[in-house]
Amino acid sequence: MTPELLEAGSEARSRALTRIATAGEPIFNQGVALYVEDLKVAFDGFQALGGLSFTIGVGELRCVIGPNGAGKTTTMDCITGKTKPDSGRVYFGSNLDLRQMNEQQIARSGIGRKFQKPTVFEALSVAENLELALAGDRRARFAMRAKLSGEQRDRLAELLKTVHLAEERERVAGLLSHGQKQWLEIGMLLAQDPKLLLLDEPVAGMTDEETERTAELFLSLEGKHSLVVVEHDMSFVATLAGAHRTVTVLHEGKTLAEGTMATVQSDEKVIEVYLGR
């Protein structure tokens, strides 16, 4: 047999063993929640991601930092299906090929995303916003007759308390303060009960107290969910990362450094990028 055939055979075998799928539940048998390899994206000649690779473990809380234009948001766009990468691999668990799936399929498989700019449904009330996010049947036909079950009602009340919006329950979301909108969006994310949460600058526009509470909330989710937090606010990242969690530094669409906060902060390349050369 020719070497090419042998190679093709072994590739086919590995494919068959992992059963790459484009729908359904992710399988976390290898302890990996998210696997990104050699991701490349260019917009009109600008290389937004130039071969980015990283993995997020199951139940891990990972902070991602990097200067403006480092590709943080583009990475999230690629994971959630908003942007189609030019090349590379993005896997959720060891089986779901996210590049073959669209936004709603990715969301249904268990990835939730918080946008950089808080995006809530302004015309709807706080409770209605959360109701739409609650896990359940997503079909249009079902939505015409859908009613909240008692269980979902309890979950909603619990979520309102978690995000400190119990008193704003009936308020129109458009009238909330910026920080409250951030909280509401985080609440919607939790309502989806995703396995992986992608949080793009979750504390932008929050007061110090709100920021502190947010950090507490995220830390309490660690273990049950995998989290990726992209943030500019260094003190917030330091609080989240603590002494032992991994921080990834992106620069010009690549991973510049990875390690604990202390390691990363003492890395020469990181210092150069952040302080200028």
Add this chain to the structure above:
Amino acid sequence: MKKPLLIAVAVLTLLVPFLHLAFPPGHALHLSEFYVGLLGKFLCFAICALALDLIWGFGGILSLGHGLFFALGGYGMGMYLMRQIGREGQYQSDLPDFMVFLNWKELPWHWALSDSLVGQIFLALAVPGLLAAVFGYFAFRSRIQGVYFSIITQALTVAAMLLFFRNETGFGGNNGFTDFKRIAGMPLNTPGMKVGLCVASGVALIACYLIARALTQSRWGRILQAIRDAEGRVRFLGYDPVAFKLSAYVISAVMCALAGILYVPQIGIINPGEMSPAASIEMAIWAAVGGRGTLIGPVIGAFFVNGTKSVFTAVWPEGWLYILGGLFIAVTLFLPQGLMGLAKRFKK
């Protein structure tokens, strides 16, 4: 605010016919046939405005092609009414006059159900629904939004108009259908029939309103509004916006077709002019003037704009288009929420 409208529509649809039938002509309380016809027409227009509000006000999708669905419903009904003329036409043939004129010997295939009222009403609702489903599916799947969607719906209705203008499509060319005699064997030209059709239009409007209200208050309606405000977010919650937009678009199209079905026997004519761009744009104006996203507003808007039109086309015919244009500009500039917004402001 919701019940009064229902009551107003119900009272109007009962009172006008009652005043027409119960008091003899010449009596102080007698309302002439003209007003019964006018009310019936307005009720049909109100259904169109309501249908448009469902997708524009709640879904944020401005269709400038709803005149097409209205006209298709009308044509569906018109085909049946043409067959009901029987041999009383100019040429005393079993075929409608225009077919005899074109020297056709038998009915074309798409007239197969035209001697059955039920069958033809079914077609008049199903064809616009199906067209909306197919057209909407491709448009929404390709993520055509905003003004682009408005433009292609407009193009669609113009294309259909050109098609219906042609004699060989079998819809009577530029004359369309007219000279109707009877419906279900009963003559159309009696006070009882006119009143019956007017009341049927009122009932249809109330039914459409109740359906639209139930839909917009359901989770489906909230998702539709969510799509209007932040479509990307809806996708990331795992909903497929195409399914929601498409169902709204189809329901809206079928409502418009229903209005067309009721309109044609009352007006007595249907021709490709109903598919002209202006007809569809006017529907959008009714909804905008009344107040989008309120369901009640567009109903009021349809009555208000058409009432004004009736007055002005009698008093100052050449001025009407200026008035309409001015009204639209005034609403856009000063009353973004239409008459409903104005009413709300006065309440405060």
